[in-house]
Every structure is written in C-alpha cells, then in structure tokens.
Amino acid sequence: MGRNVPAGIIAGNKDVRTDPNDMFVKSLLNIADNLSSNIYVKMFGEKPALNTFLFHAxxxxxxxxxxxxxxxxxRLTVQDFRNFIHFFLDQGYVFTGPFSAGADQFDPAKKYGLITFDDGYYNNINLLPVLEEFNIPALFFVPTDYLYNGKIFWSDxxxxxxxxxxxxxxxILKEVIHLKGMRLSEIxxxxxxxxxxxxxxxxxxxNRFMTEQEFIQFARHPLVHIGNHTHTHEVLTNLSEEEVNKEFRTAQDILQKLLGRQPDWVSYPNGSFNERIIAIAAEAGMHTGISTIMEKNYFPLDHYIHGQLLLHRFNPLVQDGKMALNKFRSSFQLKTKLKQWIN
Structure with a gap:
C-alpha cells in the first residue's frame, strides 16, 4: 500500500523530524503563559465576565x-470534567446555558461559565451524570453529516x-495542520x-459519532442544548461563500427536522472564520457564534466588533492528568496577545 505524504512529511515507521529548538521554545512559552496568568490574578484579582470553555471527547x-x-x-475524563466544574464553582462561577441575543440577563458583577462540546462524539453521553450531579447545562455543537455518513473524523x-x-x-500535529489547508474530500x-x-x-x-436516533435521544435531555457546527465540518475559510452558506443551512434544515427547531448558536469548525463567514452565519439565522480565541468575554457582550457572533472560548488541555484552570481566570493571556501582535 502506498504512503503518499505532503511536502515536508516523512512516511514510514520513524518519527517525522521535528526541531528540538521549536519544542523547547513552545515549552518555555507555555510556562510563561501560565506564570503570567497566575501573577495577574494574584495582583489584580478576577474581573466579572463570561468564560466559555471548549471540549470535544x-x-x-x-x-x-x-x-x-x-x-x-x-484527553478529558469524567473525573477531569467533575474536577473542572468543582473548581469554577469554588471560584464563585455561575454556569449558564445558551442565551438570547443581547444577553441582558447577565449581572455584570458576576462571573459566568458556559460549557461547550464540539463534534457530537457518542462518548459525550459520559457527561450526562456529571451535568445532572451539578444541574449544569452544556451546549453541544454537532456536524450533521456525521450522524449519517458512518465515518470517523480524519484527524482521529x-x-x-x-x-x-x-x-x-x-x-502528527504538523501533519494535521498541513492537511487542514486542503478540502475535506482531498484529506x-x-x-x-x-x-x-x-x-x-x-x-x-x-471515536465514533452519535447516530441519528442516539442524537435525538441525547438532545431531549433537559441539560443538553444543541448548536450548529456546519454539515460536513469543512474548514470554512477553504470554501466559497456559496459553499459556506450551504454548510450552515443544510445543518439548520437537518436540525429542524430532527429537533423541531433551528439553533441560533454556531461554532466555526477549526475556529476558522472571517468577516464574510460571520455575516453568512447571521444570514442563516445564528445570533451567537463561538471562536477559539482564548480570552474572556466582558460585559456587555455586544460591544465587540461582531457582537455575540464572535465570542471567545478557552480550551482547557489536560496535561499529566491536570488542567491549568487558574490561568483562565486571568484577563491577560500571553499566547493570545502574542498571536494578536504578530497578526
């Protein structure tokens, strides 16, 4: 069987070569990111805001x-998820579900958390006992084609x-990043x-996704809310405007058929968006969109350039069985600031 690889990728049983200096710089940056966040919280405390969190499996x-x-x-486990909720409840957070346009129901003096899961993995049913234990809602963004196509994600x-x-x-991460620049059919x-x-x-x-019937049953749970994650999970910035519109509207139509309603929240696959994609999402009926920009959302939420259609979201990675949760309380995120300065 052939081993076709993109430029810069080596096939076979040996590791793809990586620059040890790159890995060292990344490690230093992660340490500096955590330290700067912790120092900020200790010096200035935590400002009231909405923290949105991203998980997958x-x-x-x-x-x-x-x-x-x-x-x-x-690499989230059920106990990790339970610990995550405990931590933020101990910090005085109030967990919310999806909210309406304008979001005037928030008290600007309080700290809020919104839990989101992207992709619609079948293993998300493991979360239900924990959500019930704390009576906390969560928002699940599901790419509708995977309810039917019998495939797993290419990255898995x-x-x-x-x-x-x-x-x-x-x-493998380098290869994934390279492939994300291609169309889904090519990948x-x-x-x-x-x-x-x-x-x-x-x-x-x-690693499989929910079937149609499993999804319908899952969505009936009172603590489960469903959002649009497009139909095929293509990286939207690789598509034409017509194709982007079809991705959003096909998912809306299927969710209308299955749930009797269309969601008004969207998560942009791969966190990839531009101004036209945001506008097309609004035209397709969504009033709130979630990115992967790792920052807090301050009140009022509609003061951002794109209002609620570009809320920020943290991705709490599990490292050695732990999540560096305290850093997400900070108003200063070093890695996010560096990306913004570079761009």
Missing amino acids: CLEKSSDYKHNLLYPQE ALYFYRKQSGQTDEA EAYIRTNFGKHALDVQYDA
Missing part, C-alpha cells in the same frame, strides 16, 4: 486514551495509524490512500 478514564483512537485535543484516523508507526504527537482521499480504504470506517464506540 470525554472517556471514562485516562487509560482509555492509550489505544490512540482519538486525536488528543484534551490519522492519529491512530501514525501512532502505530511510532510517530510523535508533535510530528479523506489522502487518509484512505495511506492507510486503506476502510481507514475512516466506524469500528469503536470511543
């Missing part, structure tokens, strides 16, 4: 991740097969060419 225990069936976006397949050949997470063809025609077929509960 949730498995029962950390050992479940050893099979490498999921691209490691958080890539991670599984590359780990089998002994590659490092750092090397999936690349996966099948490299790993076999059945490489994207569903085989395990850990």
Whole structure:
C-alpha cells in the first residue's frame, strides 16, 4: 500500500523530524503563559465576565486514551470534567446555558461559565451524570453529516495509524495542520490512500459519532442544548461563500427536522472564520457564534466588533492528568496577545 505524504512529511515507521529548538521554545512559552496568568490574578484579582470553555471527547478514564483512537485535543475524563466544574464553582462561577441575543440577563458583577462540546462524539453521553450531579447545562455543537455518513473524523484516523508507526504527537500535529489547508474530500482521499480504504470506517464506540436516533435521544435531555457546527465540518475559510452558506443551512434544515427547531448558536469548525463567514452565519439565522480565541468575554457582550457572533472560548488541555484552570481566570493571556501582535 502506498504512503503518499505532503511536502515536508516523512512516511514510514520513524518519527517525522521535528526541531528540538521549536519544542523547547513552545515549552518555555507555555510556562510563561501560565506564570503570567497566575501573577495577574494574584495582583489584580478576577474581573466579572463570561468564560466559555471548549471540549470535544470525554472517556471514562485516562487509560482509555492509550489505544490512540482519538486525536488528543484534551484527553478529558469524567473525573477531569467533575474536577473542572468543582473548581469554577469554588471560584464563585455561575454556569449558564445558551442565551438570547443581547444577553441582558447577565449581572455584570458576576462571573459566568458556559460549557461547550464540539463534534457530537457518542462518548459525550459520559457527561450526562456529571451535568445532572451539578444541574449544569452544556451546549453541544454537532456536524450533521456525521450522524449519517458512518465515518470517523480524519484527524482521529490519522492519529491512530501514525501512532502505530511510532510517530510523535508533535510530528502528527504538523501533519494535521498541513492537511487542514486542503478540502475535506482531498484529506479523506489522502487518509484512505495511506492507510486503506476502510481507514475512516466506524469500528469503536470511543471515536465514533452519535447516530441519528442516539442524537435525538441525547438532545431531549433537559441539560443538553444543541448548536450548529456546519454539515460536513469543512474548514470554512477553504470554501466559497456559496459553499459556506450551504454548510450552515443544510445543518439548520437537518436540525429542524430532527429537533423541531433551528439553533441560533454556531461554532466555526477549526475556529476558522472571517468577516464574510460571520455575516453568512447571521444570514442563516445564528445570533451567537463561538471562536477559539482564548480570552474572556466582558460585559456587555455586544460591544465587540461582531457582537455575540464572535465570542471567545478557552480550551482547557489536560496535561499529566491536570488542567491549568487558574490561568483562565486571568484577563491577560500571553499566547493570545502574542498571536494578536504578530497578526
């Protein structure tokens, strides 16, 4: 079987070469990011705001991740999720579900949290007992095509097969970033060419998506709210305006059929957006959109350039069984500021 690879990627059983200096700089930056956030909170305290949090999958225990069936976006476990909620409740947070346009129901003197999960993994059912334990709502963004197409995400397949050949997470991340610049059909063809025609077929509960009936049942839970995550989960900045519009509206139509209503919240796949994509989302009926810009949302929420259609969101990564949660209380996020200054 052939091993076709993009430029700069080495196939085979050896790791893709990575620059040790790059890894060292990233480690230093992460340390500086955490330290600066903690220092800010200690010196200036925490300002009232809405903190929105992004997760994807949730498995029962950390050992479940050893099979490498999921691209490691958080490596979240049920207990991690419980600890996460405990931490922010202890800090005086009030957890909210999705809210209406204008968001005038917020007390500007309080701290709020909004929990979101992207992608509609079947393993998200593991969250329900924890949500019920604390009576806390969560918002789930689901790409509707995956309710029907019998496929797993290409990034999960890539991670599984590359780990089998002994590659490092750092090397696989570089390949993922490269592939995100391609259309979905090209990426999936690349996966099948490299790993076999059945490489994207569903085989395990850990990395599959909900079926239509599972999703309908899940969405009926009183603490579960559903948002638009497009139809096919294409990176929208790779598409024409007509294609972007079709992605949003196809998902809206399917969710209307399944749930009897269309969501007015959207999560932009891969966190990729531009001004026209935001405008198309509004035209398709969404009043609130969520990005992956790691900052707090201050009141009033509609004072931002794009109002509620570009809310910020933190992604709490699990490292060595822990999340650096205190940093998300800070009004200063070093890595986010650096990205903004560079751009």
